Amino acid sequence: MAGLELLSDQxxxxxxxxxxxxxxxxxxMGVFDQADGSAYLEQGRTIALAVVxxxxxxxxxxxxxxxxxxxxxxxxxxxxxxxxxRKRRPHGDRKSTExxxxxxxxxxxxxxxxxxxxxxxxxxxxxxxxxxGNYSACVNAATLAVIDAGIPMRDYVCACTVGFVDDTPLAxxxxxxxxxxxxxxxxxxxxxxxxxALLQMDARLHQDHLDTLMEAAMTACKGVSKVLDEVVRxxxxxxxxxxxx
Amino acid sequence: MILFxxxxxxxPLEYHKSFLKENCRPDGRxxxxxxxxxxxxGPISTAExxxxxKIGNTAVMCGIKxxxxxxxxxxxxxxxxxxxxDMPPLCTSKVRSGPPEEQAQAASQFIADVIESSEIIRKxxxxxxxxxxxxxxxxxxxxxxxxxxxxxxxxxxxxxxxxNTQLPKVTINKDTDVPEVDLLQKSPINIxxxxxxxxxxxxxxxxxxxxxTGDEESLATAVMTLVTDEEGRLCALHKxxxxxxxxxxxxxxxxxAATRHREIMKLVDKIIxxxxx
Numbered sequence: 001m002a003g004l005e006l007l008s009d010q011x012x013x014x015x016x017x018x019x020x021x022x023x024x025x026x027x028x029m030g031v032f033d034q035a036d037g038s039a040y041l042e043q044g045r046t047i048a049l050a051v052v053x054x055x056x057x058x059x060x061x062x063x064x065x066x067x068x069x070x071x072x073x074x075x076x077x078x079x080x081x082x083x084x085x086r087k088r089r090p091h092g093d094r095k096s097t098e099x100x101x102x103x104x105x106x107x108x109x110x111x112x113x114x115x116x117x118x119x120x121x122x123x124x125x126x127x128x129x130x131x132x133g134n135y136s137a138c139v140n141a142a143t144l145a146v147i148d149a150g151i152p153m154r155d156y157v158c159a160c161t162v163g164f165v166d167d168t169p170l171a172x173x174x175x176x177x178x179x180x181x182x183x184x185x186x187x188x189x190x191x192x193x194x195x196x197a198l199l200q201m202d203a204r205l206h207q208d209h210l211d212t213l214m215e216a217a218m219t220a221c222k223g224v225s226k227v228l229d230e231v232v233r234x235x236x237x238x239x240x241x242x243x244x245x
Numbered sequence: 246m247i248l249f250x251x252x253x254x255x256x257p258l259e260y261h262k263s264f265l266k267e268n269c270r271p272d273g274r275x276x277x278x279x280x281x282x283x284x285x286x287g288p289i290s291t292a293e294x295x296x297x298x299k300i301g302n303t304a305v306m307c308g309i310k311x312x313x314x315x316x317x318x319x320x321x322x323x324x325x326x327x328x329x330x331d332m333p334p335l336c337t338s339k340v341r342s343g344p345p346e347e348q349a350q351a352a353s354q355f356i357a358d359v360i361e362s363s364e365i366i367r368k369x370x371x372x373x374x375x376x377x378x379x380x381x382x383x384x385x386x387x388x389x390x391x392x393x394x395x396x397x398x399x400x401x402x403x404x405x406x407x408x409n410t411q412l413p414k415v416t417i418n419k420d421t422d423v424p425e426v427d428l429l430q431k432s433p434i435n436i437x438x439x440x441x442x443x444x445x446x447x448x449x450x451x452x453x454x455x456x457x458t459g460d461e462e463s464l465a466t467a468v469m470t471l472v473t474d475e476e477g478r479l480c481a482l483h484k485x486x487x488x489x490x491x492x493x494x495x496x497x498x499x500x501x502a503a504t505r506h507r508e509i510m511k512l513v514d515k516i517i518x519x520x521x522x
Contacts (some may be wrong), residue, residue, distance in 0.1 A: 030300075032301035032304065032389065033389040033390060033392060034302065034336065034337050034390050034391060034392060034459075035335065035390070045290065047289070048287075049335075049389065051335035075334065075335075077333065079289075079306070079308060079385065079387060080308065080383065080385045081287070081289060081292035081295065081308025081309070081310050081383075082291055083291060083306075084291055085382055086310040086312065109246065124333065124334055124335070126333065126335060126387075126389075128288075128289055128306065129289050129290065129291050129293075130291065138386055160521075173520035209307060
């Protein structure tokens with residue numbers, strides 16, 4: 001992209017970060033009353049809201065019922081005011097449907113669905129402000145919301161996007177970096193065992209670089225998991241204090 | 246305590262009535278007391294104006310996006326405002342995904358009527374050049390958590406977001422006839438009037454409560470929303486069916502709505518002042 005240097009000679013990115021530095025993550029759990037679990041997460045300037053209902057009876061078509069596990073229903077949508085240009089079709093378009101499917105697959109790998117046969121867990125994620133890394137912010141927010149709802153999971157699910165510029169992996173890209181052309185790899189990881197829940201990359205990458213990129217992505221996700229863990233412990237402390245002895 | 250909760254699930258109407266007899270409500274409020282209202286102005290930087298309002302547990306986010314367009318042919322010197330209320334499935338377990346809920350559509354129409362009747366913004370102010378260019382403000386109101394009293398919350402969110410909106414300066418290049426937008430020079434919109442709504446629910450034609458929660462709304466025999474502005478004028482009155490209400494009770498409600506208007510305006514002004522610092 002003419003004029004925009006994603007990585008300067010001194011190793012600084014457009015917003016002043018180093019190549020392995022993540023954006024600031026701030027999150028709060030239990031923000032809504034009606035939902036069983038909810039979380040609000042800010043990753044840099046991307047704001048995601050996740051709400052979980054369940055486990056409850058399967059609604060809608062009875063054909064969806066699984067006799068041995070819970071069905072997970074995910075819906076991803078963006079607020080019309082979340083992008084610089086007003087988004088005319090916030091849900092139902094192909095990108096949103098694809099994201100919803102990815103989220104569903106990610107959480108099916110993490111949630112212990114065999115504990116809730118014949119029931120349904122709904123995960124709704126909404127992006128209120130979009131500045132790159134939408135999928136990662138959604139997964140991180142949804143993890144916190146599922147924990148807030150008390151639904152057991154194998155591990156935290158942490159996600160991060162990484163790019164590759166000038167032979168250097170860039171962790172946690174914002175919108176300008178994502179649209180600058182070049183590789184975008186999204187990784188959702190279960191950090192303790194190093195297990196990959198979802199891996200997606202659309203762009204060309206030489207296979208020699210794949211290992212470096214994967215390493216960088218895993219390190220970034222582990223960084224995210226530390227932040228999420230801190231948020232959960234903080235929330236628990238506050239709740240314990242509020243409910244008394 | 247467990248017995249109490251089963252009473253609430255088994256016979257919600259009797260449960261609520263037992264409180265109303267003592268002139269109070271299950272959450273400890275008086276009959277004419279509103280829930281705590283909190284306001285967060287300007288949380289979303291990608292929108293031209295935004296606000297997040299919570300009345301009790303009901304949370305509503307409003308985002309304003311401004312676009313340039315040609316004015317409508319029947320009113321060539323006016324811009325326009327397009328409100329849209331959305332109740333996504335995340336706001337309550339009773340809503341399912343699919344086409345917009347009827348409640349959301351009815352609310353959108355109500356907000357459009359309030360904008361029209363209260364003249365919250367003079368549409369002439371949105372016109373940049375007659376017949377050629379005007380602003381269109383898309384007001385997207387999204388309910389994030391629903392616990393009754395959607396309309397009041399939406400109106401406050403809309404007002405706060407409009408007060409927060411900054412529009413860039415637009416000039417039309419005389420030679421090329423192309424609009425030039427100067428994003429560095431932003432100015433707030435002129436808010437003409439400040440409408441604020443108050444919602445009421447009626448039980449059995451006798452007891453009127455203010456600011457019903459989700460449970461109270463579903464058990465009430467009638468609901469009503471009144472919108473007043475700062476001059477004490479009535480902008481809108483919405484009473485969709487339900488049991489009849491006497492004129493005297495209606496006057497009492499109008500009085501309560503006027504008091505509510507003052508409370509909310511003080512809150513909004515306080516927040517805006519604190520943001521300027």
